[in-house]
Amino acid sequence: MLDVGDAELAYVESGTGSPVVWLHGSGPGATGMSNFGANLPAFEDYRNIVVDLPGWGRSPRPVTDEPLIFHAADRVLRAMTALGIERAHLVGNSYGGGVAMRIAMTHPDRVDRLVLxxxxxxxxxxAPPWPIGLERLFGYMAAAKPSREDMARFVRLMVYDETLATDALIDERYESSLRAHPELPIPPNFGDLTPDLAHIVAPTLLVWGREDQTVPLTWAPKILQGIPDAELRVLPNCRHWVQYERAPEFNHIVREFLRGGATAAATKE
Structure with a gap:
């Protein structure tokens, strides 16, 4: 646990090298390690900081009227400072991608490269109406006593290959959701980052599953066109959990990008 002034953030650290901060999504039962634990062995030559954002995993639920993305971004910045990290790559999934963008907008000097x-x-x-993935997410959040089957329906929608929605994964997410079930308005006030996209100066890689039913690919162009130095990779036969469903490809793409390969190639062209 890390003291960030008015809150505590849970985190896991592994590896050595340039720092990478990993920021998870807002789905029920989400934690930093549930989102990224399987990816970390491919990044052992980086200093990996995997955070549980406020109200998820082992990080206590915040009391705040701020938009959630804005609130979380400020606490992650404080965590970076407490850990002696002046500048880092940020890797963010879904809600965590919004948190990463907010940090890059407000503190560009703290961000090397951005993977969203x-x-x-x-x-x-x-919007609304919401894509079916967000409908199920908000419905789970609103339920007084969500069931394991509610979680199973949610998890199956996150992957194109439903055999990846294993009983072990469903059980892990369900038990985590009961430990830290955020009490939020539905839909939550995540905050609107649209007006400040042009303030992101970090080289940015967008990674999307072509069949994503939660944050659909049709939402990508607004971000791609709004961030000055952004590129997009789309993986077919893949839904919302790209880093889980297509882990080998994701790890390769991200490692190449963090090393500067993708941007260097684009510059030569």
């Missing part, structure tokens, strides 16, 4: 998997915080003008 179907990030939150930028909505199309016609």
């Amino acid at each position: 998997m179907a990030p939150g915080g930028v909505l199309p003008p016609d």
Whole structure:
């Protein structure tokens, strides 16, 4: 646990090298390690900081009227400072992608490179209605006593290959959701990052599952066009949990990008 002034953040640290901060999504039962634990062995040559964002995992639920993305971004910045990290790569999934973007907008000097998997915080003008993945997420959050089957229905929608929605994964997420079930308005006030996309100066890689039913690929162009130095990779036969469902490809793409390969190649062209 890390003291960040008015809150505590749980985190896991592994590896040595340039720092990478990993920021998870807002789904029920989400934690830093449930989102990224399987990816870390491919990044042992980096100093990995895997955070439980406020109100998820082992990090206590905050009392705040701030938009959740804004609140979490400030606490992650404080955590970086407490850990002696002046500057880091940020890897964010969904809600965590929104948190990463907010940090890059407000403190560009603290961010090297930005990897965003179907990030939150930028909505199309016609939302709601919500994609089915967000409907199930909000429905689970609103339930007084969500069931394991509710969790199973949610997890199956996160992956294209439903055999990856194993009983062990469903049980882990369900038990975690009961330990830290955020009491939030539905839909939560995540905050709107749209007006400040142009303030992101870090080289940015967007990674999207083509069949994502939670933050659909049709939402990507607004972010791709709004961030000055952004590129997009789309993985077919893949839904919202890109880093889990297509882990080998994800690890390879991200490692190449963090080393500067993708941006260097684009510059030569």
